[in-house]
Amino acid sequence: MSQHSASTQVPPRWPARTWIALLICSGVILLDGLDISMITVAIPQIQHELGMTAAVAQWLAGAYILAFGSILLLGGRCADLFGRRRVLVVAMTVFAVVSLLGALATDPVLLIVSRFLKGAAAAFTAPAAMSLLTTTFPEGPHRNRAFGIFNVFEASGYSSGLLVGGLLATIDWRATFVLPIPIAVLLVFAAIRYLPPDPPRTERERLDVGGAVTLLGGMLLFVFTVSSAADAGWTSTRTIGGLVVAAALLTAFGMIERTVRRPLVRLGIFRNRALATANVSAALLYGGAMGFQFLLALYLQNVNGWQPWQMAFVLLPAGLMVVLIGPKLGALLSRYGVGRVLLTGLAAFIPAYALLLRLGPEPDLWTVLLPASVLWGLGFALSISALMVAGTSGVADEEQGLAAGLLNSSLQVGGASGLAVVTAAIAPGTEPGMFPPGVWVILAFAVLTLVAQVFRRSR
Template identity: 75%
Template sequence: MPVNTAPREASPDDLARASPSGPGTAFRWPARLWIVLLVSSGVILLDGLDVSMIVVAIPQIQREFGLSAATAQWLAGAYILAFGSFLLLGGRCADLFGRRRMLVAAMAVFILVSVFGALTSNPVLLIASRFIKGVAAAFTAPAAMSLLTTTFPEGPQRNKAFGIFNVFEASGYSSGLLIGGLLATLNWRAIFILPVPIALLILWAALRYVPADPRSDRPIRLDLGGTLTLVSGMLTLVFALVFAAEIGWLSPWTVGGLAVSALLLAAFAAIESRVEAPLIRLGLFRNRRLVAANASAALLYGGAMGFQFLLGLYLQNLLGWQPWQMALVLLPAGLMVVAIGPKLGGLMDRFGVARILVVGLAAFVPCYLLALRLGPEPDLWTLLLPVSLLWGLGFALSISALMVAGTSGVADEEQGVAAGLLNSSLQVGGACGLAVVTAVIMPATELAMLSSGVVVSLVFAFLTLLVQLPFRRG
């Protein structure tokens, strides 16, 4: 089918209505609809690449600039801090100012900062570029996800779209570990350059093929009080969680940071209950499935990020493996997502979102139970490979189902907020889980450290299931 490249001719709703979406109906998407899906998926692919590639390059950057370990970790921590703190604001801005508009503007910033990071020879500016890039990603991710949810109607079409979206997300993260390991052997600056052509392609496709945001005669009012308290509260919370692993959970800085964050977020809730145009409508939390999806997302990523950290310590510090070898161990997990993702829409249509979600979350339980058997010698075929496959199966089934559950029953004008909320839950949950695992393993020996940390991930896995039990028949 030929692609009509005339701008501002069709809205996403018009495109979605071009195909039937009822249960059991076959649908064919027009070419422009596929491009909207690929643009949204490309954004999440880019985020996954950028996050995972920097992890394997940190030791090289640390050596070149003579950084301490505490300073070097901010190459990853600054991005997480900014991304987790600005996601909700990014989602609301997408709803207010236009999803395409915010995606294009933030992607342009992402490109410029990537080039700057590749050229700078100042470690402080390099870390600052990572923070700004995290802010840009906090605006692109919810814009892309809400563009998808407002383009594809609830039901089979959205289920299929999220299955493909999840393939790109997993591919970006898993391939980023391997690509980052290979590029880091050449020059770490190549890791900053690689996302640029991908981002330029996404930017071009968004400008050319994604329908322009509809014009609205309603005045746009951004809740400044809510914005300041929310961003300050989230920055303080994520900052405290990231630092807790290093300075301790009972440190005055950690306790004080968490207390200040709680006060700021309480002030945010008070403001939102009174203002005429809130940043986040508190009534959104009456959607019990949305709340359960966000709780499970936080717990899932908390356990998964802690486990990945443990696996890295086990393979690289204890066994002496290289980063690219660790990436190969995780590759089956990524391939599992790629294999299942395109079929996930049909599976959710047939068995229901809640059932697929519970099966996906349950897969992490045997995964972590097997990991408890890891010893001083690597057992590739009977332990590491099954662990990787179960990890991939869990992500393949649960992440897309969480995205569907976390945005279902939400009005189009609040899809950006719902997307930002879900992504924020993932990021904050990941930071919290990593901090908890690090605190638990600090006093232990290397193998005992591994076991005690995996137990924490196992507890997180059981809690994700517990949250979903009331909805198991959905």
């Protein structure tokens, strides 16, 4: 057996402190997934107790996603400029405090504001954690294995959040705001105790204020406009005007970044074709994934009257696929290469979504729902980690936070955009016949994601 072949079979050995650093980074992303999914299940109870309309209640989830998706790039760059551990500790502290304020809130507006602030805090913690991971583990088997474990935590947070949120909401919806507090506090103390201090800066770093303002304004307006387009109408003055102003702000951001001495986003980073393609793929992948979950929720809950925890059990095989494959993914990436693993994962989404074309008046658990869940989990388990590895390879350490922010921002903006397009594609109603147009949309996303990667590798 060759030396290379043997090295791909033996998992990298890490000291205890390295494992702790990985667990801290993974705990951050687990908490993000947990918080997003728990609130989704608790919304009906919150709406009833606080007398919120459906249009207002949907912002309990939407405000978090709006802030998270819009501020990620800024959060990632701040991690590079001001220190990854420092940004992680401060933002996670804010996350814990705002969770407490949300648990105590009795006014719907304050509750939604708390969700927005939590999303903003998460926009700093997520890229800080991911860039800590990429700078801790060098490219190759070490980083491959670390990303596999990292994404097990991410998927586990989301899938377990549906179950945990359902159980807590039956007791009191405020418990879904309380649970993240001790986890966040534990992560703060662990980060201070075990993560290495940020290296000293040779000169005082200054934030590109003009770039930050135009980027934040453009991203906030874009994500908000796309998220609310289904209600306002894609051809409405509000939607078209919002997209035009968002485009103008982002154009201004690009002009500022070309002239400022220390840009917030060095536009030259997009010359890295692997990073650029990974961002496009991430947006398309998550757009299809969010659409898949949305269609499944409508079908099972609105059409067939299932409870959220029952839907969670349908998605359980997907979570199990991630948990089973994740720890072994590093060896798979090292043995077969990032490209092969990524293409295999992306290909699995196509039959997963195609199965939804067979949805009928009654749920077909054994030949439609569970196979689709398994295939979807397989695709997620293989492709997300591979995309992260591909998108951060060849990026300098001082720009790992930026690369992480770009990838996470693409995921969130893609998810919001995909959800809006799927919502616009399906006709209003509660009949199975309304779903095929939405399924064709997510199928198109899956095909385009695969084509983007195939095209890059063919050049």
